[in-house]
Amino acid sequence: xxxxxxxxxxxxxxxxxxxxxxxxxxxxxxxxxxxxxxxxxxxxxxxxxxxxxxxxxxxxxxxxxxxxxxxxxxxxxxxxxxxxxxxxxxxxxxxxxxxxxxxxxxxxxxxxxxxxxxxxxxxxxxxxxxxxxxxxxxxxxxxxxxxxxxxxxxxxxxxxxxxxxxxxxxxxxxxxxxxxxxxxxxxxxxxxxxxxxxxxxxxxxxxxxxxxxxxxxxxxxxxxxxxxxxxxxxxxxxxxxxxxxxxxxxxxxxxxxxxxxxxxx
Numbered sequence: 001x002x003x004x005x006x007x008x009x010x011x012x013x014x015x016x017x018x019x020x021x022x023x024x025x026x027x028x029x030x031x032x033x034x035x036x037x038x039x040x041x042x043x044x045x046x047x048x049x050x051x052x053x054x055x056x057x058x059x060x061x062x063x064x065x066x067x068x069x070x071x072x073x074x075x076x077x078x079x080x081x082x083x084x085x086x087x088x089x090x091x092x093x094x095x096x097x098x099x100x101x102x103x104x105x106x107x108x109x110x111x112x113x114x115x116x117x118x119x120x121x122x123x124x125x126x127x128x129x130x131x132x133x134x135x136x137x138x139x140x141x142x143x144x145x146x147x148x149x150x151x152x153x154x155x156x157x158x159x160x161x162x163x164x165x166x167x168x169x170x171x172x173x174x175x176x177x178x179x180x181x182x183x184x185x186x187x188x189x190x191x192x193x194x195x196x197x198x199x200x201x202x203x204x205x206x207x208x209x210x211x212x213x214x215x216x217x218x219x220x221x222x223x224x225x226x227x228x229x230x231x232x233x234x235x236x237x238x239x240x241x242x243x244x245x246x247x248x249x250x251x252x253x254x255x256x257x258x259x260x261x262x263x264x265x
Contacts, residue, residue: 028083035087043091043202050077071193090125097123101132105147108133116147116158117187134158162188166197170211170222173198181225183257194257199223214253230254231264240264 026034034179035043066092100123101109105116113131123130134156137143143150143157150157151164159165165188166174175181177190178196188195201223202208208215208222214234215222227250231240235250240262242255247263254262 003154021079026079028079031075031080031083032087035084040088040091043084043088046236047088097130098129105132106133107135117148155201159182159187162195162197165195166190170197170200172200179257182253183259196257223255227254227262227264230262235264237264 020245024086025073038046046247072196080203092132095119095218097109097111099109100118101107101116104118107116108117109123109130109132111130112128113133116132116134118130119130132149135143135147136155137152137157138155140150143152147157151160155161158169162174162176162184163175165184166172169184170182174184174195174197177193178198181196181198184197185196186192200208201220202212202217202222203220205215205217211222212224214224214230216225216229218225224230227240227242230250231254235248237248240247240250242252242258243260244261244263244265247265250262251265254257
């Protein structure tokens with residue numbers, strides 16, 4: 001009886017000791033933070049070490065020696081490789097964005113950041129847009145060579161804000177994502193929203209012509225006429241329609257925010 005009790009107590013002590021020696025497994029967030037400290041070369045070496053070592057289900061010392069990371073927690077091989085390859089993709093895309101911005105504007109680039117946006121998402125993952133940091137400046141003249149439409153705003157070359165752009169053109173305010181007025185593109189707004197300039201007020205067509213020869217006074221505001229009216233009044237056609245499959249193309253200005261082409265016939 002005493003011998004059995006001794007054996008049971010011994011097993012309990014050994015179990016407690018063994019469980020106490022098992023290290024807690026690292027989380028994805030902790031591993032991401034550690035891997036982000038590595039250079040691309042160091043990350044490649046760490047991945048190669050883990051893929052080549054024969055240590056069962058968990059990362060062995062070869063990886064830790066190659067990566068110089070702390071070893072307070074154990075790391076599943078499957079979890080490590082999943083997180084490591086994701087971090088590798090992030091580093092590759094960041095390098096592409098940064099390199100492109102440095103080549104084109106002489107500044108750093110950040111995926112999903114603020115600044116001068118490069119077209120498309122080919123330099124970043126998850127459809128993020130590569131944003132080049134604005135160049136420094138003292139006057140608008142400093143920005144003209146590489147940024148023809150930029151202004152010097154708070155010592156940085158950048159697109160003017162929507163309201164500033166519309167004030168310069170028409171003397172009116174502008175709204176990002178507005179549903180009425182003259183669109184100026186998305187460069188003056190965050191994200192992909194269009195900068196839409198509010199129509200200047202008017203009483204007659206002549207007041208509008210001094211702003212834009214194709215404007216008319218419509219509903220007390222200077223606006224482009226609709227496609228059908230523009231084709232008749234300006235271009236001598238019998239009519240026109242936005243998005244028509246046939247006719248003479250006269251641009252999208254007469255089709256408002258649909259951005260369809262005004263086809264005169």
